[in-house]
Amino acid sequence: xxxxxxxxxxxxxxxxxxxxxxxxxxxxxxxxxxxxxxxxxxxxxxxxxxxxxxxxxxxxxxxxxxxxxxxxxxxxxxxxxxxxxxxxxxxxxxxxxxxxxxxxxxxxxxxxxxxxxxxxxxxxxxxxxxxxxxxxxxxxxxxxxxxxxxxxxxxxxxxxxxxxxxxxxxxxxxxxxxxxxxxxxxxxxxxxxxxxxxxxxxxxxxxxxxxxxxxxxxxxxxxxxxxxxxxxxxxxxxxxxxxxxxxxxxxxxxxxxxxxxxxxxxxxxxxxxx
Ligand code: NAP
Numbered sequence: 001x002x003x004x005x006x007x008x009x010x011x012x013x014x015x016x017x018x019x020x021x022x023x024x025x026x027x028x029x030x031x032x033x034x035x036x037x038x039x040x041x042x043x044x045x046x047x048x049x050x051x052x053x054x055x056x057x058x059x060x061x062x063x064x065x066x067x068x069x070x071x072x073x074x075x076x077x078x079x080x081x082x083x084x085x086x087x088x089x090x091x092x093x094x095x096x097x098x099x100x101x102x103x104x105x106x107x108x109x110x111x112x113x114x115x116x117x118x119x120x121x122x123x124x125x126x127x128x129x130x131x132x133x134x135x136x137x138x139x140x141x142x143x144x145x146x147x148x149x150x151x152x153x154x155x156x157x158x159x160x161x162x163x164x165x166x167x168x169x170x171x172x173x174x175x176x177x178x179x180x181x182x183x184x185x186x187x188x189x190x191x192x193x194x195x196x197x198x199x200x201x202x203x204x205x206x207x208x209x210x211x212x213x214x215x216x217x218x219x220x221x222x223x224x225x226x227x228x229x230x231x232x233x234x235x236x237x238x239x240x241x242x243x244x245x246x247x248x249x250x251x252x253x254x255x256x257x258x259x260x261x262x263x264x265x266x267x268x269x270x271x272x273x274x
Pocket of ligand 1 (some may be wrong): 063065066125127131150151246
């Protein structure tokens with residue numbers, strides 16, 4: 001039977017996930033399709049209802065629903081329960097189970113780029129669903145400190161408190177007014193800089209990229225964001241969002257289908273479309 005997988009979020013038109021997953025389905029010779037489901041906040045319950053139909057194999061979830069979706073699901077896998085954010089929904093005996101593969105995505109993208117996380121001090125922009133997965137993944141990988149900077153300070157405070165209870169030795173700071181010194185890794189996990197508003201960066205006025213730093217942007221449209229352009233100009237190593245996209249997508253693909261996806265096909269598809 002033809003199966004459908006959906007991306008729930010708003011906006012979703014920029015997403016490369018359909019190109020990536022449909023290329024993988026085609027390569028395997030499957031009659032499956034990955035489709036965008038533009039889902040404003042008030043339409044979330046109706047969108048979740050659609051996932052319950054027999055021919056739906058699962059879904060991805062993106063801005064702004066990664067945390068609010070939890071209340072509409074039948075259960076959570078360990079990664080989603082721990083981070084409090086869902087980016088993937090799989091079906092199990094008719095139940096909708098929330099999972100989170102963004103942490104796998106960043107871990108594998110950093111491995112590919114040979115970024116050393118143990119002992120690093122991280123400046124993390126954002127405290128939404130993606131930022132939560134990134135924060136837990138970097139703490140798991142042995143980061144020594146995390147300074148969270150977010151538009152809504154309360155959200156950054158909640159993330160810091162969740163991290164503190166699991167990682168009591170992690171140095172944590174929230175919305176510092178001055179740039180933290182000794183930052184080794186900077187991560188943009190906000191949607192700031194995403195097309196069409198591509199000429200903005202989450203870096204506060206006057207803050208600079210240390211020469212030895214690594215700058216990572218989860219935004220992948222455009223592939224080279226202002227955040228990454230500024231980092232490159234300052235001599236920092238940069239990691240764009242495409243690798244994270246492919247690795248989180250590959251982990252989700254396996255949850256929907258039970259099979260390892262053709263990761264090289266997925267990489268080629270996002271590079272072509274990106
Ligand atoms: P989310 O849960 O809705 O969180 C959005 C984050 O961005 C929050 O921290 C929010 O701050 C901040 N933000 C939004 N608009 C802002 C603005 N105008 N000024 C300052 N901060 C703003 O979304 P998400 O799912 O975490 O996604 C965040 C970004 O990462 C998106 O661009 C998404 O496409 C990208 N992403 C990419 C990948 C990948 O595979 N490459 C994976 C996951 C996510 P508040 O708390 O103040 O609202």
